[in-house]
Amino acid sequence: MSIDRRSGCPINLSLEVFGDRWSLIILRDMIFGGKRHFRELLNGSIEGIASNILADRLKRLMELGLLTKADDPSHKQKAIYSLTEMAITLVPIMAQLGAWGRVWLPVTEELSIRAELLEKGGPPLWEQFMDELRHEHLGAPSKTPPGTPTVRQQLRAAYEAVVARKAEATVD
Amino acid sequence: MSIDRRSGCPINLSLEVFGDRWSLIILRDMIFGGKRHFRELLNGSIEGIASNILADRLKRLMELGLLTKADDPSHKQKAIYSLTEMAITLVPIMAQLGAWGRVWLPVTEELSIRAELLEKGGPPLWEQFMDELRHEHLGAPSKTPPGTPTVRQQLRAAYEAVVARKAEATVD
DNA sequence: TGCAACTGATTGCAAAATGCAATCGGATTG
DNA sequence: CAATCCGATTGCATTTTGCAATCAGTTGCA
Numbered sequence: 001m002s003i004d005r006r007s008g009c010p011i012n013l014s015l016e017v018f019g020d021r022w023s024l025i026i027l028r029d030m031i032f033g034g035k036r037h038f039r040e041l042l043n044g045s046i047e048g049i050a051s052n053i054l055a056d057r058l059k060r061l062m063e064l065g066l067l068t069k070a071d072d073p074s075h076k077q078k079a080i081y082s083l084t085e086m087a088i089t090l091v092p093i094m095a096q097l098g099a100w101g102r103v104w105l106p107v108t109e110e111l112s113i114r115a116e117l118l119e120k121g122g123p124p125l126w127e128q129f130m131d132e133l134r135h136e137h138l139g140a141p142s143k144t145p146p147g148t149p150t151v152r153q154q155l156r157a158a159y160e161a162v163v164a165r166k167a168e169a170t171v172d
Numbered sequence: 173m174s175i176d177r178r179s180g181c182p183i184n185l186s187l188e189v190f191g192d193r194w195s196l197i198i199l200r201d202m203i204f205g206g207k208r209h210f211r212e213l214l215n216g217s218i219e220g221i222a223s224n225i226l227a228d229r230l231k232r233l234m235e236l237g238l239l240t241k242a243d244d245p246s247h248k249q250k251a252i253y254s255l256t257e258m259a260i261t262l263v264p265i266m267a268q269l270g271a272w273g274r275v276w277l278p279v280t281e282e283l284s285i286r287a288e289l290l291e292k293g294g295p296p297l298w299e300q301f302m303d304e305l306r307h308e309h310l311g312a313p314s315k316t317p318p319g320t321p322t323v324r325q326q327l328r329a330a331y332e333a334v335v336a337r338k339a340e341a342t343v344d
Numbered sequence: 345t346g347c348a349a350c351t352g353a354t355t356g357c358a359a360a361a362t363g364c365a366a367t368c369g370g371a372t373t374g
Numbered sequence: 375c376a377a378t379c380c381g382a383t384t385g386c387a388t389t390t391t392g393c394a395a396t397c398a399g400t401t402g403c404a
Binding site: 006 | 187258275279
């Protein structure tokens with residue numbers, strides 16, 4: 001289930017990592033949704049992944065070096081998954097993918113608001129977000145000045161603003 | 173074979189477009205390799221796609237609006253495939269994918285030199301390249317000043333420089 | 345005129361991946 | 375001590391993929 005090296009082209013090799021239906025969805029939920037546990041990923045995502053596929057992909061992503069697994073100290077049978085630096089540096093790719101999809105595909109407003117925020121913020125915001133992820137997942141010291149709202153807070157606020165506005169619009 | 177809208181998330185929808193093993197490879201060969209005919213794509217790529225898969229993906233990419241097909245006036249049964257604007261704007265994604273793969277995956281130098289050039293050139297070079305692609309595939313007037321070396325020429329020159337250096341190194 | 349080579353595909357078939365539902369043993373909660 | 379939650383695993387039907395062979399129409403050349 002590891003890489004089979006169809007060719008040494010970077011685009012081909014990248015595709016061998018997440019050129020399937022689920023790997024990038026799982027990483028999206030971990031990066032943007034903050035999901036760390038099996039059940040969160042299983043029930044939390046809109047798309048509804050099957051548990052056997054999830055188990056298989058988590059294993060595969062660990063073998064490829066994108067995730068690590070550790071025991072959750074608070075709960076003996078709970079495992080906590082962490083992003084590695086390799087996975088965290090996917091943020092710019094996710095941002096570009098989101099920006100492209102927003103332009104060309106029938107995205108829904110609630111779900112594309114995050115992509116819009118990331119697009120507007122540009123590389124500086126991506127860097128801040130990666131810094132936060134390194135802090136959460138790798139225990140690295142955060143470089144962002146205290147008091148700055150986190151990117152995840154901004155993402156959540158933007159999402160809820162859209163939902164609230166939509167609810168209001170249906171009342172009118 | 174069209175999009176099934178598992179969810180309206182931009183990343184999910186993007187994955188439904190090219191979250192398979194071949195679609196992005198075909199687009200890569202058209203964008204970077206300048207391939208326009210069935211046989212060029214079939215025999216030209218390093219990875220070796222099967223003809224039925226190629227036919228299926230070309231059809232699918234046309235249905236999704238990423239490619240168009242036209243008769244080649246010089247040859248009654250030759251078809252010429254063109255990139256649409258939707259496909260041309262994948263260049264930044266390709267660049268980011270290449271940059272990521274170059275850092276984290278066992279790429280070969282000959283095949284990653286293009287990714288390196290695109291990374292070093294940054295967004296201005298991507299824009300120039302997209303402009304050239306619009307000229308080639310959509311018949312748009314080119315905005316790049318005359319005399320400027322095309323990006324494809326630069327890509328080719330960089331590739332051949334690596335190959336030549338490697339050949340020399342084995343002689344020494 | 346004849347024929348080989350080339351054009352964009354199509355067909356048949358085996359193997360692999362996917363999706364779904366049910367289930368597992370251990371841990372925790374009430 | 376029963377119910378629930380934990381990260382998975384199993385069995386099975388469906389779908390997708392990969393490979394080899396083949397297709398009919400077109401072209402170049404003798």
